[in-house]
Amino acid sequence: MKDVITLYIADDHQIVVDGLKLLIGNDDCIRIVGYAYDGATARADIIERRPDLALIDRRMPGLDGIALLHTLRKLVPETRFVMLSMDTEQHYIRDAQSAGASGYLQKNVGKEELRKCLKTVAGGGQYFPDLRSAKPEAAVTMFTPRELEILKLVLEEQTSFAIAEKLSLSRFTVETHRKNIGRKTETNTLIGLINFLREHKIEL
Amino acid sequence: MKDVITLYIADDHQIVVDGLKLLIGNDDCIRIVGYAYDGATARADIIERRPDLALIDRRMPGLDGIALLHTLRKLVPETRFVMLSMDTEQHYIRDAQSAGASGYLQKNVGKEELRKCLKTVAGGGQYFPDLRSAKPEAAVTMFTPRELEILKLVLEEQTSFAIAEKLSLSRFTVETHRKNIGRKTETNTLIGLINFLREHKIEL
DNA sequence: GCTCCTATACCTAACGCTAGGTATTTGAAG
DNA sequence: CTTCAAATACCTAGCGTTAGGTATAGGAGC
Known part of the structure; x- marks a missing residue:
C-alpha cells in the first residue's frame, strides 16, 4: 500500500460528497483528488487522474455507477472501486461485485467503517457487507x-x-x-x- | 389501581393460555376470571364478566383480535386491552394502538415484563414495545x-x-x-x- | 403511617472465563 | 520431506460474574 491513497468521489448528491469529504478530511493517509456530481464527468476525471480508489454512487443521472464500472475497469485497471448506495439489497451488492467493484458501502456509513473499507480495498482486499447468502467471508476467513x-x-x-x-x-x-x-x-x-x-x- | 386485577385471556393456542396462567398464577394481585380459545367466545365472556384487563391474541380463528377490540371497546369501556402477538412488527403494534389497545406483548414475554405490563395497563398506563419511531419505552419501563x-x-x-x-x-x-x-x-x-x-x- | 420500590452496601461460596504456559497429532502446502 | 496451521489436551493462577444472603435509608403512593 502506498503511503497516501488517492481517492475520487462520484455521487449526484452534493450532501453525500460533502459528508464523505468531512469524514475523510482529517485522515492524512487518504487524499481526495477530485469529485463529480455525474457519471460522465467522473468517467473523464478518473481516466485522466487515475486515482488509487474511486467511490462511485450506484445511481447517478446519465451514466450510472454500474455502467461506469464496466467501462472503467478495463481503462484504468490500477484503480479500485467501491460502490456507494443507500441500501444493502443483496442483488445490488452482487451487481457491484460482478461489475468489478472491490467494496460496497452504505451512504450512512460511519467514519471507522469508511476508513476500514478504503484501506482494505486500497491494500488489495475486498470489503462487502456480510450477507450470509452472498459473502459470508468475514467470519469464515477469520x-x-x-x-x-x-x-x-x-x-x-x-x-x-x-x-x-x-x-x-x-x-x-x-x-x-x-x-x-x-x-x-x-x-x-x-x-x-x-x-x-x-x-x-x-x-x- | 384496584387491589385485585381481574384478567381475561383469549388465545387460540392452549399452550399460550396455559403459559400465561402459569406466569401469572402466583401473583395474588391478578386473578384470571376466564379464558377462551376463539374470538366469539371471548367476546361473549368479556361482555358478561367485564374484567379489568383482557389479553387478546392478534390472530384468532373466526373473530380476530383487532376486530374483537373494535367491537368491545365501546361495549365494555371499563375493560382495558393488551394485544398478544408472536412478533413485534411495527404495523401490528400501530394497528393494536389504533384499535384501542393499551398495551402490546410478545408471546415469549417473561414473567417480569408480563407483570409490569399488566400492572401498568391496569393502572391506566400504556405498555408498548420499544420501536424508536413509535414508543421507546420498553427499556425505560423495565x-x-x-x-x-x-x-x-x-x-x-x-x-x-x-x-x-x-x-x-x-x-x-x-x-x-x-x-x-x-x-x-x-x-x-x-x-x-x-x-x-x-x-x-x-x-x- | 405503612408499604413497596429503589438505591445503597456488605459478605461468602461457587462458578466460569482469561492468561500464561506446554505438547502431540494430522493434513496441507511448499 | 519439511514446515506450518489447525485441532487436540493439559495445568495453574487470577480475575470476574453469579447466587444466596442481610441490611439501611429515602421517596412514592395508598
Whole structure:
C-alpha cells in the first residue's frame, strides 16, 4: 500500500460528497483528488487522474455507477472501486461485485467503517457487507471451522464445559479455541467479543 | 389501581393460555376470571364478566383480535386491552394502538415484563414495545434509571469494579443492580442478557 | 403511617472465563 | 520431506460474574 491513497468521489448528491469529504478530511493517509456530481464527468476525471480508489454512487443521472464500472475497469485497471448506495439489497451488492467493484458501502456509513473499507480495498482486499447468502467471508476467513462452531455455541449461552460435552471435547480444548478467538478479535471479554461481531456485522 | 386485577385471556393456542396462567398464577394481585380459545367466545365472556384487563391474541380463528377490540371497546369501556402477538412488527403494534389497545406483548414475554405490563395497563398506563419511531419505552419501563446506567456500562465491556469506580459506588452495589437486571430479564449470564436485549430490540 | 420500590452496601461460596504456559497429532502446502 | 496451521489436551493462577444472603435509608403512593 502506498503511503497516501488517492481517492475520487462520484455521487449526484452534493450532501453525500460533502459528508464523505468531512469524514475523510482529517485522515492524512487518504487524499481526495477530485469529485463529480455525474457519471460522465467522473468517467473523464478518473481516466485522466487515475486515482488509487474511486467511490462511485450506484445511481447517478446519465451514466450510472454500474455502467461506469464496466467501462472503467478495463481503462484504468490500477484503480479500485467501491460502490456507494443507500441500501444493502443483496442483488445490488452482487451487481457491484460482478461489475468489478472491490467494496460496497452504505451512504450512512460511519467514519471507522469508511476508513476500514478504503484501506482494505486500497491494500488489495475486498470489503462487502456480510450477507450470509452472498459473502459470508468475514467470519469464515477469520475463523477456522472449529472456531466458528464453538463461537456459535458460545453465543447460545453455553459454557466452555457444556460446549466441550456437546462436541465430545475436553474443556481445555474449548478454552484453547476461545483463547484463539480472543486473540484474533483482539478482545479479552465476552462483551468485547460480541461488540466485535456486531461492529463487523458478523452473523453466525 | 384496584387491589385485585381481574384478567381475561383469549388465545387460540392452549399452550399460550396455559403459559400465561402459569406466569401469572402466583401473583395474588391478578386473578384470571376466564379464558377462551376463539374470538366469539371471548367476546361473549368479556361482555358478561367485564374484567379489568383482557389479553387478546392478534390472530384468532373466526373473530380476530383487532376486530374483537373494535367491537368491545365501546361495549365494555371499563375493560382495558393488551394485544398478544408472536412478533413485534411495527404495523401490528400501530394497528393494536389504533384499535384501542393499551398495551402490546410478545408471546415469549417473561414473567417480569408480563407483570409490569399488566400492572401498568391496569393502572391506566400504556405498555408498548420499544420501536424508536413509535414508543421507546420498553427499556425505560423495565429498568430503573440506575439499572439503565449500569447496563450501558456493562455493554461497554466494563467490569463491575470499574463501573463502581466510575459511578462512585461500591462494587457490591453494582453487583446488586446487575443481579436485579438479571432477575428482570430472566437471564443468568452476560450472553443471555445480550441475547435478551437483542430479541426485545432494546437499544441503549 | 405503612408499604413497596429503589438505591445503597456488605459478605461468602461457587462458578466460569482469561492468561500464561506446554505438547502431540494430522493434513496441507511448499 | 519439511514446515506450518489447525485441532487436540493439559495445568495453574487470577480475575470476574453469579447466587444466596442481610441490611439501611429515602421517596412514592395508598
